Amino acid sequence: MNSKSIRRLRAADKTFDKQLEQLLAWEAVANKEVEDTVAEILQQVRSRGDAAVIEYTNRFDRREIAQAEEFALGPEVLVEALGRIGAEERDALEVAAQRVREYHEHQRQESWRYTEADGTVLGQQITPMERVGIYVPGGKASYPSSVLMNAIPAKVAGVDSVMMVVPAPEGELNDLVLAAAAIAGVDRLYTIGGAQAVAALAYGTETIPAVDKIVGPGNIFVATAKRAVFGHVAIDMIAGPSEILVICDGVTEPDWIAMDLLSQAEHDEQAQSILLCPDEEFIDAVEVSLQRLLAELPRAHIAAKSLADRAALIQVDSLEQALEISNRIAPEHLEVSVAEPELLLPKIRNAGAIFLGRYTAEALGDYCAGPNHVLPTSGTARFSSPLGVYDFQKRSSIIYCSPEGADKLGRVAMTLARGEGLEAHARSAAFRVKR
Known part of the structure; x- marks a missing residue:
């Protein structure tokens, strides 16, 4: 991987929205x-x-x-x-x-x-x-x-x-x-x-x-x-490639952020790693770290392809803008590597798993933190959640009418059923109505 292999974007550029759309574009292979x-x-x-x-x-x-x-x-x-x-x-x-x-x-x-x-x-x-x-x-x-x-x-x-x-x-x-x-x-x-x-x-x-x-x-x-x-x-879901998005204020050790990005890139060539940061010098430092640390990995050939094809280092104007972009991306894994991450938490709407603070590596969530690592990908965190106990439980409604309840609800049901032209429904309810 050479120094120009990782895509660099600026949120302030007029063409940023289109560039971001192209970066995120991924479709399951229609074969x-x-x-x-x-x-x-x-x-x-x-x-x-x-x-x-x-x-x-x-x-x-x-x-x-x-x-x-x-x-x-x-x-x-x-x-x-x-x-x-x-x-x-x-x-x-x-x-x-x-x-x-x-x-x-x-x-x-x-x-x-x-x-x-x-x-x-x-x-x-x-x-x-x-x-x-x-x-x-x-x-x-x-x-x-x-x-x-x-x-x-x-x-x-x-x-x-x-x-x-x-x-x-x-x-x-x-x-x-x-x-x-x-x-x-x-x-x-x-x-x-x-x-x-x-x-x-x-x-x-x-x-x-x-x-x-x-x-x-x-x-x-x-x-x-x-x-x-x-x-x-x-x-459960049809999963796409693994993803990580890191929001950093530019104070975390560059090697830490680089290795977090690489931890997703080594999954496969379609995996996506994105950094959002307002500090251009820090972004430069992370890119240098990526170059150096990549060479040490056993799966360097896979990670290099992932970084070249699907990664991006994005300079934003502020952490608030980073949050807006993150919510638009709706990443599978979101690291918030800033001084006071809990202040940003209420503004995060779309993410599969949220890792708060400089010491919380995404890899901990993959193995042993406790929360599930089966997460929505490809922007589906906008409407999907991590795999959990609730995915293996069913909910059945319970309705147990008293005579008085059957009378009161029956009169309402009769009116609505006849409004829909369903006479059998109306009469079924009417049998329980007091005369």
């Missing part, structure tokens, strides 16, 4: 071939069940499964993996899991009701979903944090059965992922992935029961499959 392939896989799994899952798993993951029992792992396998990992890794997983669990316990909603003067009772009953499926990338990849962040909120919500699918290319499984599943309380695990795993969770097979909701990240085939089964089952 007709992928959509057709996924549609065929979904249809085959829906009609042929385990046989289709085995066929696609053997083809795409280079395996030799003969029967479904071979991809269904019992809880003893997870416990064995927990025993194989190092003590330091196990301690880290358990600390992270406990923090995630404690945070999400604050989100649990309870049923409620109230009684009106005439005795009519109104309320809401909160119930957990029965079965949830979590998708976790597998093979050589190791994402135990993804297991914790998806499974623990479901368990806190009271979901009866949390089922996990994880691909095992050439039969390879990661002990950290399996250990995380044991710690998180995953009930069943299947070593399958791709669109066939999404189809199995959505429609059910002879071995895999259908779930109510599918959560967790995956590649374009997984994302396309999740989009296709939405409506038959619930899904």
Whole structure:
């Protein structure tokens, strides 16, 4: 990466709005071939069940499964993996899991009701979903944090059965992922992935029961499959590339800010890292730090591409203007690295997760701070929220009329129903009205 590789913008420029729009432009790859392939896989799994899952798993993951029992792992396998990992890794997983669990316990909603003067009772009953499926990338990849962040909120919500699918290319499984599943309380695990795993969770097979909701990240085939089964089952979101936006007053150590930006850039080439700062000299210092620190990273080639294609160092007139731009971007991760961050907090409307202060690195939120790292991307923080316990709970309205309530409400309902031309509705209410 040379000194001109990172885009520099000024909010004061007349063309800034257009430049920002171009910077943020990202669309999921619209690939007709992928959509057709996924549609065929979904249809085959829906009609042929385990046989289709085995066929696609053997083809795409280079395996030799003969029967479904071979991809269904019992809880003893997870416990064995927990025993194989190092003590330091196990301690880290358990600390992270406990923090995630404690945070999400604050989100649990309870049923409620109230009684009106005439005795009519109104309320809401909160119930957990029965079965949830979590998708976790597998093979050589190791994402135990993804297991914790998806499974623990479901368990806190009271979901009866949390089922996990994880691909095992050439039969390879990661002990950290399996250990995380044991710690998180995953009930069943299947070593399958791709669109066939999404189809199995959505429609059910002879071995895999259908779930109510599918959560967790995956590649374009997984994302396309999740989009296709939405409506038959619930899904968490269709996630775009990871993002970080840092608002800095120019006083934080430049190396800290540079490494925070790099922590997102190393995810993948489409990840986006943006700095908003009123201090031009500080922006210069951060760019120098980026150049130097990038060279030290094992994934430097990925981070360099991300910085060159999608990053920006933006000079603003003030922190107030930075907040306006941040709300427009609606970032997945927002760091507020200023002297008094809580003064700015009330003005932040759109962000998946907000990291306040100079010492709060976004990476802490990825692993062990407690809040969920499954967050809205690509501007969807304007209307979406982090994954949480509430995503695994359902709400049912409660209406329990007293005779007096049925009389009073019935007269209102009769009038409105006849205004809509629905006579059966009106008469149904009228039967309960006092004569």
